[in-house]
Amino acid sequence: MNQSGESLRDRKKRRTRAALERATLRLSAERGFDHVTVEEIAAEADVSVRTFFNYFASKDDALIGADPETGPRMAERVLAADGVTPFEAFRAAVLAEIDDELNNARDLWLLRKDVLMQRPDLLVRAFASSAEAEQLIGAAVAQRSGLPADHLYPRLLVAAGTVAFRCAVTRWALDDEVALGDLISEALDLLGAGLAHAPHHHEGGPS
Amino acid sequence: MNQSGESLRDRKKRRTRAALERATLRLSAERGFDHVTVEEIAAEADVSVRTFFNYFASKDDALIGADPETGPRMAERVLAADGVTPFEAFRAAVLAEIDDELNNARDLWLLRKDVLMQRPDLLVRAFASSAEAEQLIGAAVAQRSGLPADHLYPRLLVAAGTVAFRCAVTRWALDDEVALGDLISEALDLLGAGLAHAPHHHEGGPS
DNA sequence: TGCAAACTTGCAGTGACTGCAAAAATATCC
DNA sequence: GGATATTTTTGCAGTCACTGCAAGTTTGCA
Numbered sequence A, B: 001m002n003q004s005g006e007s008l009r010d011r012k013k014r015r016t017r018a019a020l021e022r023a024t025l026r027l028s029a030e031r032g033f034d035h036v037t038v039e040e041i042a043a044e045a046d047v048s049v050r051t052f053f054n055y056f057a058s059k060d061d062a063l064i065g066a067d068p069e070t071g072p073r074m075a076e077r078v079l080a081a082d083g084v085t086p087f088e089a090f091r092a093a094v095l096a097e098i099d100d101e102l103n104n105a106r107d108l109w110l111l112r113k114d115v116l117m118q119r120p121d122l123l124v125r126a127f128a129s130s131a132e133a134e135q136l137i138g139a140a141v142a143q144r145s146g147l148p149a150d151h152l153y154p155r156l157l158v159a160a161g162t163v164a165f166r167c168a169v170t171r172w173a174l175d176d177e178v179a180l181g182d183l184i185s186e187a188l189d190l191l192g193a194g195l196a197h198a199p200h201h202h203e204g205g206p207s
Numbered sequence C: 001t002g003c004a005a006a007c008t009t010g011c012a013g014t015g016a017c018t019g020c021a022a023a024a025a026t027a028t029c030c
Numbered sequence D: 001g002g003a004t005a006t007t008t009t010t011g012c013a014g015t016c017a018c019t020g021c022a023a024g025t026t027t028g029c030a
Helices: A008-031 A038-045 A049-055 A059-064 A070-080 A086-104 A106-118 A121-145 A152-174 A180-193 B008-031 B038-045 B049-055 B059-064 B070-080 B086-104 B106-118 B121-145 B152-174 B180-193
Strands: none
Touching: A008 A038, A008 A049, A008 A059, A008 A106, A038 A049, A038 A059, A059 A106, A059 A121, A070 A086, A070 A121, A086 A106, A086 A121, A086 A152, A086 A180, A106 A121, A106 A152, A121 A152, A121 B121, A152 A180, A152 B152, A152 B180, A180 B152, B008 B038, B008 B049, B008 B059, B008 B106, B038 B049, B038 B059, B059 B106, B059 B121, B070 B086, B070 B121, B086 B106, B086 B121, B086 B152, B086 B180, B106 B121, B106 B152, B121 B152, B152 B180
16 A cells, blocks of 8 residues: 555546546436446446446446445534534535535536436436435434434435435526525425425525 | 226226236235346236336336326325415325325235335335426425425425335334324424424334 | 455346337227 | 227337456555
8 A cells, every 4th residue: 555545546446436427427418318328438438347337336326426435424424513403413414515526526516417407307216226325324313313223303304305405406407507505505404494384485586 | 988987998907007016016025026027027917028018117116006197196186285385285195195095005005015124225216216296296386385386395395205205104114003194194294394303202102 | 576355357147128010909980 | 790990918129237257457565
């Protein structure tokens, strides 16, 4: 291993993963997600098809850049935030995550936007693969709440938070000129305050 | 066409659909969802594989019995409920739907329970196909709210409601001795009241 | 330099899913 | 009751996502 924390191997893996993600998004933005084969993606990223599947469990996963580290990292974030409610901890974790994402991979998110503009429903399908991540984050929320791990609240919070994220991304992809972070924040606030009452509608107002 | 509202054709279609659903669930409960092929399901239901795909767009869809009429029917229910908030209308529509379901196809739900006991994560995947139904119901909620169809609130309500349903079904499949309707009701209440504050935990209390 | 571990690749195979056109079943009209 | 139009079922051929395995290649470490 090198003196730095990241070995050659790690660096190569990160580059390959990024290349596959970028290839998936670039080609999909160009001709539509299901007019692109994994074979083409792999070719564009200059690796074998088999290698594609070493990095992503499915084509859908490559679309959202599903990363096995996301779940554990989010769980850690939830546990780390101190002196706030579990909900606030979760909210902060989500916002921190997307902030990092936009800082480190803004180009990928712009491509993603192009793809989702064409087919917003892809997001619904793609998020279905996050089951085990939800599990982990839910356990963290449960721990912070002093609730049993199988209680309804943590599961519902994480699941609803995930769809809030999804809704926000969808809106972001369609409407122009809004910051993604703001949309996510708004959606989470709505969940926090309760959906019992619809917000009033202002012509040309916020959102 | 017969004197009754339902022709021979309609009756046969309903029977075939039910047979396919039942075959999917029976075989999956027995040996696990992904150790069953569509070929086997079709054989059990006594139709061709191609016919299976005339009824269900995917194997996942057969698992939850995805019905093209569900979306429109739910939308209608939302619009029909009168003199209540959009949230209440949605809530009532969901509860009415599951009530009908349990009355008309309780046996299928018991089989479903067996399958989900083994693999709760299947539900997450299966619900991903409901994108267009969500669209329809969301439009109905928007109309009742006096909000534009692309506003965040209706989309979020329906999406969150869907995962609330999903969470409730998962809990129902794992815990014994609880009515599914009660669990769904509880989950929707939580959404309505807001997730900002975790409910208190009573030992042995109402989970 | 040499060994061990991690990563990549090709290959062969399974199975979901699709379009198409012919065959079978059902509805409609006289 | 029979001819005809409409639906539904089916088989077939083909594409493509995804998997396990075993061999080849690269990187880490002593």
